Amino acid sequence: MRNLSPVTYIVSITMVLLSIFMAIPALLYLGEADSNTTAFAYPALGIFIAASVGILLTRHRSHRLQPRYMFVLTVSSWLIISILCALPLYFSNLNLSMTDAIFESFSGITTTGSTVLSGLDTMSPDILLWRSIIQWMGGIGIIGMFVAVLPFLGIGGMRLFATESSEWTEKALPRMKSLSRGLLFVYCALTLACILIYWVSGMSLFNAVNHAFTTISTGGYSTSDQSMGQFNSNLILFEASIFMALGSMPFFLFVRELHGQHWVLFRDQQVRAFLGLLIAAALVMTVYRLWMHEEHPLGLFVSALFNVTSIVTTTGYASEDYLQWGSFTSVAFFFLTFIGGCSGSTSGGMKIFRFQLSFMVLKEQFRRLLHPRAVLTRNFNGRAVSDEIIASMIAYVFVFLMGMAVMTLGLSLMNVDLTTALTASITALTNVGPGLGPVIGPAGNFASLPDAAKWILSAGMILGRLELLSVIILFSPAFWRT
Amino acid sequence: MRNLSPVTYIVSITMVLLSIFMAIPALLYLGEADSNTTAFAYPALGIFIAASVGILLTRHRSHRLQPRYMFVLTVSSWLIISILCALPLYFSNLNLSMTDAIFESFSGITTTGSTVLSGLDTMSPDILLWRSIIQWMGGIGIIGMFVAVLPFLGIGGMRLFATESSEWTEKALPRMKSLSRGLLFVYCALTLACILIYWVSGMSLFNAVNHAFTTISTGGYSTSDQSMGQFNSNLILFEASIFMALGSMPFFLFVRELHGQHWVLFRDQQVRAFLGLLIAAALVMTVYRLWMHEEHPLGLFVSALFNVTSIVTTTGYASEDYLQWGSFTSVAFFFLTFIGGCSGSTSGGMKIFRFQLSFMVLKEQFRRLLHPRAVLTRNFNGRAVSDEIIASMIAYVFVFLMGMAVMTLGLSLMNVDLTTALTASITALTNVGPGLGPVIGPAGNFASLPDAAKWILSAGMILGRLELLSVIILFSPAFWRT
Ligand SMILES: [K+]
Ligand SMILES: [K+]
Numbered sequence: 001m002r003n004l005s006p007v008t009y010i011v012s013i014t015m016v017l018l019s020i021f022m023a024i025p026a027l028l029y030l031g032e033a034d035s036n037t038t039a040f041a042y043p044a045l046g047i048f049i050a051a052s053v054g055i056l057l058t059r060h061r062s063h064r065l066q067p068r069y070m071f072v073l074t075v076s077s078w079l080i081i082s083i084l085c086a087l088p089l090y091f092s093n094l095n096l097s098m099t100d101a102i103f104e105s106f107s108g109i110t111t112t113g114s115t116v117l118s119g120l121d122t123m124s125p126d127i128l129l130w131r132s133i134i135q136w137m138g139g140i141g142i143i144g145m146f147v148a149v150l151p152f153l154g155i156g157g158m159r160l161f162a163t164e165s166s167e168w169t170e171k172a173l174p175r176m177k178s179l180s181r182g183l184l185f186v187y188c189a190l191t192l193a194c195i196l197i198y199w200v201s202g203m204s205l206f207n208a209v210n211h212a213f214t215t216i217s218t219g220g221y222s223t224s225d226q227s228m229g230q231f232n233s234n235l236i237l238f239e240a241s242i243f244m245a246l247g248s249m250p251f252f253l254f255v256r257e258l259h260g261q262h263w264v265l266f267r268d269q270q271v272r273a274f275l276g277l278l279i280a281a282a283l284v285m286t287v288y289r290l291w292m293h294e295e296h297p298l299g300l301f302v303s304a305l306f307n308v309t310s311i312v313t314t315t316g317y318a319s320e321d322y323l324q325w326g327s328f329t330s331v332a333f334f335f336l337t338f339i340g341g342c343s344g345s346t347s348g349g350m351k352i353f354r355f356q357l358s359f360m361v362l363k364e365q366f367r368r369l370l371h372p373r374a375v376l377t378r379n380f381n382g383r384a385v386s387d388e389i390i391a392s393m394i395a396y397v398f399v400f401l402m403g404m405a406v407m408t409l410g411l412s413l414m415n416v417d418l419t420t421a422l423t424a425s426i427t428a429l430t431n432v433g434p435g436l437g438p439v440i441g442p443a444g445n446f447a448s449l450p451d452a453a454k455w456i457l458s459a460g461m462i463l464g465r466l467e468l469l470s471v472i473i474l475f476s477p478a479f480w481r482t
Numbered sequence: 483m484r485n486l487s488p489v490t491y492i493v494s495i496t497m498v499l500l501s502i503f504m505a506i507p508a509l510l511y512l513g514e515a516d517s518n519t520t521a522f523a524y525p526a527l528g529i530f531i532a533a534s535v536g537i538l539l540t541r542h543r544s545h546r547l548q549p550r551y552m553f554v555l556t557v558s559s560w561l562i563i564s565i566l567c568a569l570p571l572y573f574s575n576l577n578l579s580m581t582d583a584i585f586e587s588f589s590g591i592t593t594t595g596s597t598v599l600s601g602l603d604t605m606s607p608d609i610l611l612w613r614s615i616i617q618w619m620g621g622i623g624i625i626g627m628f629v630a631v632l633p634f635l636g637i638g639g640m641r642l643f644a645t646e647s648s649e650w651t652e653k654a655l656p657r658m659k660s661l662s663r664g665l666l667f668v669y670c671a672l673t674l675a676c677i678l679i680y681w682v683s684g685m686s687l688f689n690a691v692n693h694a695f696t697t698i699s700t701g702g703y704s705t706s707d708q709s710m711g712q713f714n715s716n717l718i719l720f721e722a723s724i725f726m727a728l729g730s731m732p733f734f735l736f737v738r739e740l741h742g743q744h745w746v747l748f749r750d751q752q753v754r755a756f757l758g759l760l761i762a763a764a765l766v767m768t769v770y771r772l773w774m775h776e777e778h779p780l781g782l783f784v785s786a787l788f789n790v791t792s793i794v795t796t797t798g799y800a801s802e803d804y805l806q807w808g809s810f811t812s813v814a815f816f817f818l819t820f821i822g823g824c825s826g827s828t829s830g831g832m833k834i835f836r837f838q839l840s841f842m843v844l845k846e847q848f849r850r851l852l853h854p855r856a857v858l859t860r861n862f863n864g865r866a867v868s869d870e871i872i873a874s875m876i877a878y879v880f881v882f883l884m885g886m887a888v889m890t891l892g893l894s895l896m897n898v899d900l901t902t903a904l905t906a907s908i909t910a911l912t913n914v915g916p917g918l919g920p921v922i923g924p925a926g927n928f929a930s931l932p933d934a935a936k937w938i939l940s941a942g943m944i945l946g947r948l949e950l951l952s953v954i955i956l957f958s959p960a961f962w963r964t
Contacts, residue, residue: 068852288895326894326897327894327895327897327898327899327900327903328891328894328895328897330894330900331890331891331893331894331900331903331904332891332894334890334900334904335887335890335891358876358880359880361873361876361877361880362876362877362880362881364873364877365873365874365877365951366877366951366955366958366960366961367960368870368874369951369955370550370955370960370961387869387872387873388850390869390872390873390876391843391846391847391869391872392847392850394840394843394844394872394876395843395844395846395847395848398840398841398843398844399844405817408813408816408817409810409813409814409817411813412808412809412810412812412813412814413770413809413810415808415809415810416809417809418809418812418813418816418901418918419900419901421809421813422813422816436900469847469848469851473848473851473852476848478848478849478852479848479852
């Protein structure tokens, strides 16, 4: 248990930050008619006090963390924050069940954006703002974790992105701190830019703030049941596409750009493949809809670009019910749901680089079949890709697909149909948000699913957000043997 | 072109054998009222003459085959035989379109068993017998290819099963011949045993022969639209389960058993996992149906065992419409469709050993996460599993999943709905037979799909049967550079 004191310390600090964010909706809407002041204020106060006690009790202990406690820290901090974020929703005027409040909160903090709520257009603004804040916190949380924890843990091939600064030695600490400051700056700057641009393009300030929060974090919560469709503006759809794409790029590359390494972003293999995919998929869908005798090519392209970007970046906004476009686009969105953005961003999914590595292995295989004695080396962005990285990628993909199968089977036990069960599992694990079909498609929501299904999906969202292996390893007996 | 003469020689010899098999239905039903004698006799004669010319022209050439021409031989021989097998169907009294005849024939020779035909119960017996013969030939064809070609090509991790005798040197030739004789003996012996057992259990001799042919080959064609449900006998369902399972085990292990290596079959890791899976899945489904208030546990178990075995072995028989059992079983059958039997058998799918290797990599990954400096070795059935084998397995899985996505997108362009498009692609690539949903589920058939969809699926069945990579490599430009 002594080993857990650094875990307690770091979680407590995070909780203090959380309590400050939780106070914001209370203060902003203090005294207004439909506000939920106490629903925010009491939990915020309670969290602040508990966290302060936690900090006082552990501040003099050593903060050196054994590697395996990194897993405990990661999973427990995400779980605790997720549960605490649900409190204002539970105590609010929404009269949510505990299950629904937890689902909405997990969906928020993991930037999944699946919702059990409807009637967003008439909801209290403090609740809407809180949902957006949760996603915004989740976004910066995952970026920080990517830099500080995941490559160090060597999960799912992410060691590929390890730098000297992710070695967690005393020496690397100043560099790590500087990188963290840079990431926070970029995240805030992009958010501000997005707010401004949305605002001048015709959104109210309230809508601009909320949507900027959920765009940069690729979260996808909106202030209307019609999502981004409410603004009826191709300009806004186009701007949102740009900012969702920015939120899905490796943030450490932005920091490097700021430090003078120009064009590092567009020279990155992952970023190039990501942008290429967005444009190619949007063009194909546009051509398909023109072929289906729809009109206005430019409008079709913007609509396709927006919805493709929304799914590939795992944001999950919708501008319209794209399942109405035809069988081809439904199937295309099904497969696009898996892909995800770049590693090191706020987006989820399997991540572009894993597809690139797999394709690399395939090309290598062809060469080997033709020239059995050829000596081959793989590299990605100029770095050698070891067999160990490939193996850890396979482990990730295997667990992802098994997780998808187990969750789908679990949902089907509650009599959820195949399409809903399958796409709900995928959309939870990839943190995308909407599924396919009439129930949970872009025009539906998750309210009608049975409670047990919501718990399974909440677990799936956390699993997906933490790249699965860092959670599942906690269930291996070997982990708990000294 | 000179390099192609050994290809021509081997294909010609195969064609002679084919013409003999094609003559059988003509001779057996000569002069009967609804027979299609000329539809069999003329193509058989034509093939025999063409093949004889081919043999005469190439018999004095060297038969040493350059490695890369193995790919050409493999793909071209399967394609040619598939097309030739369609001739009697096309010329028969069924009045099939060319597309339907090709689809039925490709589905037969690849032992997929998807059908565009209905009214099987009243169909001319020579046609029914021919469909069964096609599948039986396809079954022994794939076993032979597994031993003689695939491990040598090093595709999809199959080098794991390479023995000295798969090195294709002059020295290994006698051993290879002896192994081939053993395989043929085992295949015929199992077929005979299956005929006998079906016969004494109440099938007519005609039905016993047809179903034995399509059981051992895990093909799944039947003589009735109700498939195995026509016999209304739990005994027959149980026997079929046993023989489908036998057809899905590595045939070279049967040969080794015959040569006195006792229990080699049940000590094999792949076989154990395969049998374990069948029993576990059947038990789970039985419990599920009891929980859903159905009655007669023993009958439910036999029914579950039969249908699970039918899907996992990629036979594709049905005894009833299992999509009526509930959402859970539909989802379970969806995932079972991927798995497939053992490598080295007549069954298709991704094959059990690939799941075992992936699981091995995952376990290794966990150990590495906890003990970064641990030295780990993998082995399967006592053989070391190199990184090269893992890489070739990933290449296979990646191509399989990409192929599934591309085929599904292709089908959706013809306005096929998501469930039908997705499960049709999967069932074609895995050579299972039935898909899910009302159109191509166990109670439906493939007749209503658009022609272009049937061509895509025919290509998919061949791709799946030849483990994808051996076909796709022919489309790589590097292949055709000297
Ligand atoms: K999302
Ligand atoms: K089959």
